[in-house]
Amino acid sequence: MLSTTVRSFTTTSSTLLPRIAHSSLCAVRNFSTRANNTNTTNTTRPLANSNSLPTQTLRTLSSTSNKMGLTDWASKDGSFKRQVSSFRDHIEPNGKFPAEKGRYHLYVSYACPWAHRTLIVRKLKGLDDFFDFSVVHPHLLEGGWHFETPEDAAKPPAPWSEHSNKTFPGATADKLYGKTHIAELYKKAEPEYSARFTVPIVWDKQTETIVSNESSEIIRDFNSAFNGLLPEGSAERELDLYPESLRGEIDALNEWVYDGINNGVYKCGFATTQEAYDDAMDNLIKSLDRVEEILSDGREFLVGGRLTEADVRLYTTIVRYDPVYYVHFKTNWGQIRHDYPALNRWLKNLYWNYPAFKDTTHFDHIREHYFYSHTQINPRRIVPKGPKLDIEPLGAEKRKAEDVAGSNKAAKV
Numbered sequence: 001m002l003s004t005t006v007r008s009f010t011t012t013s014s015t016l017l018p019r020i021a022h023s024s025l026c027a028v029r030n031f032s033t034r035a036n037n038t039n040t041t042n043t044t045r046p047l048a049n050s051n052s053l054p055t056q057t058l059r060t061l062s063s064t065s066n067k068m069g070l071t072d073w074a075s076k077d078g079s080f081k082r083q084v085s086s087f088r089d090h091i092e093p094n095g096k097f098p099a100e101k102g103r104y105h106l107y108v109s110y111a112c113p114w115a116h117r118t119l120i121v122r123k124l125k126g127l128d129d130f131f132d133f134s135v136v137h138p139h140l141l142e143g144g145w146h147f148e149t150p151e152d153a154a155k156p157p158a159p160w161s162e163h164s165n166k167t168f169p170g171a172t173a174d175k176l177y178g179k180t181h182i183a184e185l186y187k188k189a190e191p192e193y194s195a196r197f198t199v200p201i202v203w204d205k206q207t208e209t210i211v212s213n214e215s216s217e218i219i220r221d222f223n224s225a226f227n228g229l230l231p232e233g234s235a236e237r238e239l240d241l242y243p244e245s246l247r248g249e250i251d252a253l254n255e256w257v258y259d260g261i262n263n264g265v266y267k268c269g270f271a272t273t274q275e276a277y278d279d280a281m282d283n284l285i286k287s288l289d290r291v292e293e294i295l296s297d298g299r300e301f302l303v304g305g306r307l308t309e310a311d312v313r314l315y316t317t318i319v320r321y322d323p324v325y326y327v328h329f330k331t332n333w334g335q336i337r338h339d340y341p342a343l344n345r346w347l348k349n350l351y352w353n354y355p356a357f358k359d360t361t362h363f364d365h366i367r368e369h370y371f372y373s374h375t376q377i378n379p380r381r382i383v384p385k386g387p388k389l390d391i392e393p394l395g396a397e398k399r400k401a402e403d404v405a406g407s408n409k410a411a412k413v
């Protein structure tokens with residue numbers, strides 16, 4: 001099933017933060033500018049949305065970050081600045097962290113769009129048997145992301161009826177150590193670590209440390225590092241989400257999609273001044289229009305007539321857009337399903353036709369996380385009911401067209 005799925009990606013088809021301490025804001029601001037603009041950087045190893053600062057410098061970037069509250073995400077001018085990731089090593093065939101079956105573990109939140117990227121690529125590349133993953137509870141509370149206890153996780157899943165900070169269907173214990181919080185893993189890896197405790201994390205079981213907490217780089221490692229261990233000729237081994245010939249185009253697209261859309265929705269939602277919100281919204285609207293224009297020729301994938309990381313990176317934001325961002329982050333210029341027909345078609349195709357996308361998309365975690373966790377935006381923690389459909393079924397446009405035709409006919413009679 002997966003093989004067929006993966007194979008069809010490669011055929012050409014055109015038919016179709018951060019709790020940043022105020023004292024460290026300056027440093028972060030400088031770093032973020034560079035981090036957000038480096039998608040096009042290509043040296044010997046392609047860098048993805050990363051910067052070239054030494055890992056150690058990045059890791060000790062802020063000495064007081066986590067003493068700040070969950071809501072201290074905006075800078076003094078009211079705009080949101082995402083923290084630069086600190087752990088920037090790579091899994092690579094003959095590197096410090098070689099590709100080996102069973103050696104690594106992935107820590108994710110099903111709610112988080114950055115972690116979601118890693119789950120999609122893990123599935124697409126057929127890496128399920130290569131490493132397992134642990135899933136945090138969707139409520140991001142004062143102590144950061146937390147796990148179910150091993151005792152709770154061992155119980156049969158209870159029907160979920162209320163907001164429970166202890167258990168949630170699909171959340172797991174920390175499968176490696178039974179720790180209660182993601183923060184403990186950061187401290188284990190680097191006792192001096194004092195920036196935010198983010199997911200995703202790739203953990204090396206052998207040296208008991210974090211390999212990387214930067215999703216854009218993790219997905220590139222997953223894309224290529226294990227190829228030599230995958231069956232020769234298999235669709236998963238052949239699948240290349242970052243092909244050499246398309247790198248320039250993918251990097252260029254990633255750069256404005258990251259700034260305007262992926263991080264753009266957060267900039268809208270976490271803005272604390274009208275001006276910062278307006279700027280972020282203008283950029284978001286412009287960027288969504290630009291994607292809509294690209295997809296309006298009916299293409300199935302963003303770049304090169306094949307599935308690439310550009311689709312993966314855009315998908316994890318767009319699939320959250322109508323259910324969450326439109327309301328919670330006030331990105332209400334338009335809804336994907338009603339106002340961006342080409343983007344909606346592209347989204348539905350990935351979700352419904354490719355299990356790696358659908359099976360890793362957990363709307364219950366997504367909704368519960370954002371509305372419950374961000375009390376600076378939603379102080380009463382009320383989780384809205386809608387929309388009626390998290391995502392429209394395939395063929396909805398066709399049915400809508402028929403409905404329109406029907407009502408036109410009725411009007412004439």
Ligand SMILES: N[C@@H](CCC(=O)N[C@@H](CS)C(=O)NCC(=O)O)C(=O)O
Nearest residue numbers: 018085112114196198199213214215
């Ligand atoms: N640069 C990181 C960003 C990851 C990130 O910001 N993750 C958020 C969840 S969506 C997080 O873990 N936040 C926890 C916190 O800031 O305390 C990546 O792309 O991997």
